Amino acid sequence: MRSGIVAIIGRPNVGKSSLLNALVGQKVSIVSHKPQTTRHRIQGVLHHEQGQVVFVDTPGLHRIQKKALNRAMNDTAAGAMHDVDLLLFVVEAGRWTDEDEAVLQRLAKFETPVGLVVNKVDRIADKERLFPELEKLAAKRNFAFVVPLSALKRANLNALIGELLQRMPEGDPLYPEDMVTDRDLGFAIAEIVREKLTRNLHQELPYALTVQVQKFEREGNLDRIEAVIMVERDSQKAIVIGEKGAALKAVGTAARRDVERLTGRKVFLKLWCSVRENWSDDMDALKRFGLSHTPDE
Ligand SMILES: Nc1nc2c(ncn2[C@@H]2O[C@H](COP(=O)(O)OP(=O)(O)OP(=O)(O)O)[C@@H](O)[C@H]2O)c(=O)[nH]1
Ligand SMILES: [Mg+2]
Incomplete structure (x- = not known):
């Protein structure tokens, strides 16, 4: 058995919470089309025959630090990046922004492996355009893996789960079998x-x-x-x-x-x-x- 913790990070609105919900098969984190929807750190547990992955959804890392709430949200996300087995950096297909760049910079100081998820590939009609983009993104740092997927359409999720499971440390499950989230x-x-x-x-x-x-x-x-x-x-x-x-x-x-x-x-x-x-x-x-x-x- 393998088990470990994976923090899902990225700028607001890339689909982190949608991905968490798709992975654990239940809505444990709310989703909206507006940025900065998630405010808390929320765990969701994937139970798989080969092991258990505890995902940590986080608020989108953002630039605007106007209010205490904004700072608290960024701190919550940054705090969740420590003491995990893998960092999952989520970006949007066809859209790399300054805020993505800022997240990439933030990742530079971590030795934890980083996997890249290129979400929302359902929006790219011409799939041939995806390959050069994936190559470009993959070159941005030394990623453990790069997986294009669609959280919304539940496309290619198994490829991601396979990549994650093989990188989780060997060990007993961290949570009981019937636990899907840490929130009440x-x-x-x-x-x-x-x-x-x-x-x-x-x-x-x-x-x-x-x-x-x-x-x-x-x-x-x-x-x-x-x-x-x-x-x-x-x-x-x-x-x-x-x-x-x-x-x-x-x-x-x-x-x-x-x-x-x-x-x-x-x-x-x-x-x-x-x-x-x-x-x-x-x-x-x-x-x-x-x-x-x-x-x-
Ligand atoms: N087309 C498409 N839309 C998606 C996909 N995944 C998420 N979305 C949409 O993107 C928007 C943002 O999704 P969230 O899951 O709330 O994004 P988030 O990264 O958690 O956002 P914050 O919590 O604000 O940081 C929602 O309107 C989702 O329905 C996808 O695979 N394809
Ligand atoms: Mg969210």
């Missing part, structure tokens, strides 16, 4: 609500909000859940709630469906919106919301 149900619920908000709301707003589950009660086959959506200004609260509550209702319905799918139980989900000025630049607030990086994390 409360976290998953808050993240599902945040995913629906991120997907539904205006471009900038997702960065100004966070979600906390405040109540969770089991009654027979029904879970009663209350969660609060924290924003920074009254104007944002008005957008979250929408005209006659329509926006919040749509978010609640979509989130409830996902939570029911996750738990296999009936769910009553109540959402609130509350204003907490400047929370995303307030280190104490970030700590309370579990969003700041701590050295032991």
Whole structure:
């Protein structure tokens, strides 16, 4: 048996969380088309007959360091790069940016093997264009392997799993067989609500909000859940709630469906919106919301 830890890193929006979910066969990390969706370090476990791989999803490494939240996200990602067996650097096919270059520079100081995943190859219609690109990317550093794939279409995932398993150290599984993620149900619920908000709301707003589950009660086959959506200004609260509550209702319905799918139980989900000025630049607030990086994390 082999077992080891693989950190998934890269700039925002390249598909790190999509890849994690595809690899472990369950949605453990939320996904949206907007950059900076992932804020936490989230583990997902792949159980394979040849071994176990513990993947660590991370926030996208980004340049803008405007707010404490941005710095905390970068710190969380950087912190996850240590003490792993392999670093998986994810990039997008046909798109190399300054932020990718910055991640590559960051990798230079690590002796840990680095594998390159070129994601979103489904977008490249002319596959002949892919080969010269892969050669160019492969030359950027000494990669342990280069695997083109599509997390969305689940294409070529086995090639990646094969590359990873053979590089994991020999040893017993790190986690029990039935464990898919290290995060609990409360976290998953808050993240599902945040995913629906991120997907539904205006471009900038997702960065100004966070979600906390405040109540969770089991009654027979029904879970009663209350969660609060924290924003920074009254104007944002008005957008979250929408005209006659329509926006919040749509978010609640979509989130409830996902939570029911996750738990296999009936769910009553109540959402609130509350204003907490400047929370995303307030280190104490970030700590309370579990969003700041701590050295032991
Ligand atoms: N076409 C295509 N889109 C993809 C693929 N993988 C991910 N995406 C899309 O890319 C967007 C970003 O995906 P995420 O998985 O949230 O990306 P991320 O790297 O985790 O982003 P951050 O958490 O913000 O750093 C979403 O709209 C995904 O649906 C893929 O293989 N092909
Ligand atoms: Mg992500």
